[in-house]
Amino acid sequence: MMRLLNICVIAALIVAAVYVYKIKFESTRKAEQVARLRLDIRREHDAMAELRAQWSKLDAPVRIQELARRHLTLRMIESRQFDQLDNLPERPPDLVPPDSPDPIGNLLESRDVPTGSIAAPRDGAAPRDGAAPRDGVASRNGK
Amino acid sequence: MTAIDTTHDLAPEPAATATKVSTELSTGLSWRRSLVRTLLYGRNVDRAGKTKARLGLAILVFALGYSVIAGRLIMFAVLPDSHMGRRGSTQDAVATARPDLLDRFGEILATDVRAPSLFAEPNRIIDVDEATELLSAVLPDLDAVELRERLASKRHFVWLKRDITPKQRAEIYRLGLPGIGFLPENKRVYPNGAEASHLVGHVNIDNQGIAGIEKWIDNRGLADLHRAGFGIDREQEPIRLGVDLRVQHALHDELIAARDKFKADAAAGIVLDVRSGEIVSMVSVPDYNPNNPREALEPSRINRLTTGVYEMGSTFKALTIAMALDSGKVTLNSSFDARGSLHYGHFNITDYHAQNRVLTVPEIFTYSSNIGAAKIALNQGVENHKAFLSKVGQLDRLRTELPESAEPIVPRQWGELNTVTIAYGHGLSVAPLQSVMGVAAIVNGGYLIPPTFLKRSPAEARAIARRVVKPETSSAMRYLMRLNAEKGTATKADVNGFYVGGKTGTAEKVINGHYSKHRLMTDFMAVLPADDPHFLVLIMLDEPQPTAETHGFATSGWNAAPVTARVITRIAPLLGLEPRFDLPTADRLILAAAKEAR
Numbered sequence: 001m002m003r004l005l006n007i008c009v010i011a012a013l014i015v016a017a018v019y020v021y022k023i024k025f026e027s028t029r030k031a032e033q034v035a036r037l038r039l040d041i042r043r044e045h046d047a048m049a050e051l052r053a054q055w056s057k058l059d060a061p062v063r064i065q066e067l068a069r070r071h072l073t074l075r076m077i078e079s080r081q082f083d084q085l086d087n088l089p090e091r092p093p094d095l096v097p098p099d100s101p102d103p104i105g106n107l108l109e110s111r112d113v114p115t116g117s118i119a120a121p122r123d124g125a126a127p128r129d130g131a132a133p134r135d136g137v138a139s140r141n142g143k
Numbered sequence: 144m145t146a147i148d149t150t151h152d153l154a155p156e157p158a159a160t161a162t163k164v165s166t167e168l169s170t171g172l173s174w175r176r177s178l179v180r181t182l183l184y185g186r187n188v189d190r191a192g193k194t195k196a197r198l199g200l201a202i203l204v205f206a207l208g209y210s211v212i213a214g215r216l217i218m219f220a221v222l223p224d225s226h227m228g229r230r231g232s233t234q235d236a237v238a239t240a241r242p243d244l245l246d247r248f249g250e251i252l253a254t255d256v257r258a259p260s261l262f263a264e265p266n267r268i269i270d271v272d273e274a275t276e277l278l279s280a281v282l283p284d285l286d287a288v289e290l291r292e293r294l295a296s297k298r299h300f301v302w303l304k305r306d307i308t309p310k311q312r313a314e315i316y317r318l319g320l321p322g323i324g325f326l327p328e329n330k331r332v333y334p335n336g337a338e339a340s341h342l343v344g345h346v347n348i349d350n351q352g353i354a355g356i357e358k359w360i361d362n363r364g365l366a367d368l369h370r371a372g373f374g375i376d377r378e379q380e381p382i383r384l385g386v387d388l389r390v391q392h393a394l395h396d397e398l399i400a401a402r403d404k405f406k407a408d409a410a411a412g413i414v415l416d417v418r419s420g421e422i423v424s425m426v427s428v429p430d431y432n433p434n435n436p437r438e439a440l441e442p443s444r445i446n447r448l449t450t451g452v453y454e455m456g457s458t459f460k461a462l463t464i465a466m467a468l469d470s471g472k473v474t475l476n477s478s479f480d481a482r483g484s485l486h487y488g489h490f491n492i493t494d495y496h497a498q499n500r501v502l503t504v505p506e507i508f509t510y511s512s513n514i515g516a517a518k519i520a521l522n523q524g525v526e527n528h529k530a531f532l533s534k535v536g537q538l539d540r541l542r543t544e545l546p547e548s549a550e551p552i553v554p555r556q557w558g559e560l561n562t563v564t565i566a567y568g569h570g571l572s573v574a575p576l577q578s579v580m581g582v583a584a585i586v587n588g589g590y591l592i593p594p595t596f597l598k599r600s601p602a603e604a605r606a607i608a609r610r611v612v613k614p615e616t617s618s619a620m621r622y623l624m625r626l627n628a629e630k631g632t633a634t635k636a637d638v639n640g641f642y643v644g645g646k647t648g649t650a651e652k653v654i655n656g657h658y659s660k661h662r663l664m665t666d667f668m669a670v671l672p673a674d675d676p677h678f679l680v681l682i683m684l685d686e687p688q689p690t691a692e693t694h695g696f697a698t699s700g701w702n703a704a705p706v707t708a709r710v711i712t713r714i715a716p717l718l719g720l721e722p723r724f725d726l727p728t729a730d731r732l733i734l735a736a737a738k739e740a741r
Contacts, residue, residue, distance in 0.1 A: 046257040046327075056251040057334035061392035079640035079712065079722040 459568030509631030640722030644673030
């Protein structure tokens with residue numbers, strides 16, 4: 001009886017020891033993983049900070065201005081080029097009824113198809129002066 | 144030895160005598176045993192007692208051992224992170240991190256990047272000459288003699304070079320020198336270079352703030368945090384400033400252009416939000432690149448707006464007239480005799496745009512009449528004048544977040560003559576930021592708001608604001624400033640669409656104790672829009688030279704005012720101001736509206 005009990009206890013002891021060892025091993029591994037992840041996070045943070053610093057250097061107004069000056073023909077904006085939304089002209093009426101089965105056909109049939117090109121001067125009227133092609137913003141007072 | 148030998152001899156005995164009679168065996172054995180015992184332990188020893196003591200000792204040793212193990216286990220359980228977690232970050236110990244500085248829209252003004260630094264442990268270096276030679280091959284800018292000295296010293300730790308490139312790091316690593324190592328350090332970078340230098344300030348090699356907002360951060364307790372060993376992590380709340388980087392750039396760009404154009408010694412500008420007291424932009428050129436802080440040591444590169452004090456010239460007339468209007472003794476229809484010149488002691492005060500007639504208050508303002516302003520101030524009395532200037536913060540040192548500030552130079556004996564000259568901005572030197580604060584209080588409805596470099600809402604500003612003039616005075620002053628842009632000295636600053644109001648100021652600089660006619664300090668104070676002010680712009684030029692374009696003039700209306708116009712054209716859209724056209728004139732828009740409100 002005693003012997004059986006002893007064997008049981010020893011067996012339990014071995015099992016417990018193995019289990020504790022396993023937990024210990026696992027926890028060490030987890031801790032290492034945590035440390036590694038922390039390091040990774042820190043590295044990522046550093047990399048992010050560096051990229052952000054680089055980005056803001058590339059995005060610095062002084063650099064953008066210099067690039068624009070060198071490669072583009074843009075001019076400084078003037079206060080006349082701003083306008084309010086209220087002054088936007090009404091949307092032109094639809095050339096084609098919205099539920100038409102053949103919109104392209106309808107377009108071809110209709111007379112004045114709007115194009116992007118500047119209209120030829122009608123009745124000998126000169127084209128609008130000073131309408132530089134770049135002045136995309138229509139100005140109320142320019143008309 | 145003996146014991147082992149005896150047992151060895153004994154070993155075959157039982158086998159050999161196994162067949163002998165048992166009695167013989169027992170007597171023979173006991174004799175031998177007693178012999179062994181005597182040889183092993185000596186005579187007359189209590190073996191049982193000794194065994195007990197030994198067992199006790201063994202139990203004690205094992206108990207101690209296990210209790211130590213148990214104790215450690217408990218420690219691990221209670222402090223789960225103390226060991227493994229921190230191991231990765233011990234390297235951070237020298238790398239003090241600082242919070243990022245952002246502009247009002249979150250653009251980066253200053254940030255930390257990680258850069259390796261090279262150090263040596265001289266006591267572990269084997270061959271100093273070899274190390275010196277190899278290192279100076281990789282880092283040619285390192286002084287070889289000094290390097291050798293450092294490596295040959297008996298110290299345990301020396302920095303060799305802070306902030307090396309990753310490439311250099313890899314090369315040095317490949318040299319395989321013992322006693323040479325790297326530590327990652329935080330390095331402060333300013334992506335926008337010189338643009339916000341005076342505002343942001345800079346740090347020293349150990350990442351401690353030594354100027355500007357950087358120093359303010361340290362004074363706020365970051366330095367203590369670092370000394371205590373905390374604050375080494377990157378996770379610090381970034382500090383958001385009130386400055387707008389785009390406006391800052393535009394102002395910087397225009398001021399550099401203006402300084403070149405008028406060959407001025409220096410140019411400076413401020414954009415202040417008069418509703419919240421935020422400084423949206425502040426530039427003083429020449430400035431320096433905070434990435435190279437050595438430049439900051441040159442005295443010509445000081446921040447003229449907070450560190451310098453100047454006689455502001457005619458912009459002070461705005462304060463003089465505001466005082467008079469606020470007292471109620473003077474109205475916009477009052478008139479003062481501005482004929483001839485005003486003699487005071489050995490001073491002879493004349494007008495630059497002399498009219499030689501009786502001028503009304505608006506005329507005094509638009510012709511910028513010194514005599515008129517002096518008479519208005521005299522009419523108020525010395526004490527009232529002094530009290531008013533003190534109330535609008537012109538006589539005390541203005542403290543902002545920036546550590547740099549200057550005490551205004553106030554005359555010790557304030558007599559009538561002082562009042563006369565101070566009325567038109569001579570004889571009292573103030574920091575330009577201070578005068579901006581004063582004028583802002585006069586145009587924004589009468590609230591004196593201490594300016595700040597941090598982000599602040601108008602509501603917060605209202606809570607700390609102090610009323611210094613009546614709202615009616617404020618609207619009258621706005622009318623005067625707008626009128627000045629419509630038909631006074633400030634016409635060149637009137638940007639179509641933004642309803643600018645303004646006041647010019649030209650001060651003669653004191654050279655060898657005398658006012659010089661040719662070395663001028665010009666400034667321009669613009670309020671936009673004048674009917675409902677949101678921003679105040681100050682542009683200042685130090686010793687601008689006359690050019691062909693200005694017909695030989697060097698006064699404010701010819702240089703500071705057009706520069707202001709250029710600045711406003713650029714920054715107004717950025718500040719979110721909508722251009723409005725075909726607005727009525729000042730008397731109808733501002734004065735009539737103010738009357739209706741009453």
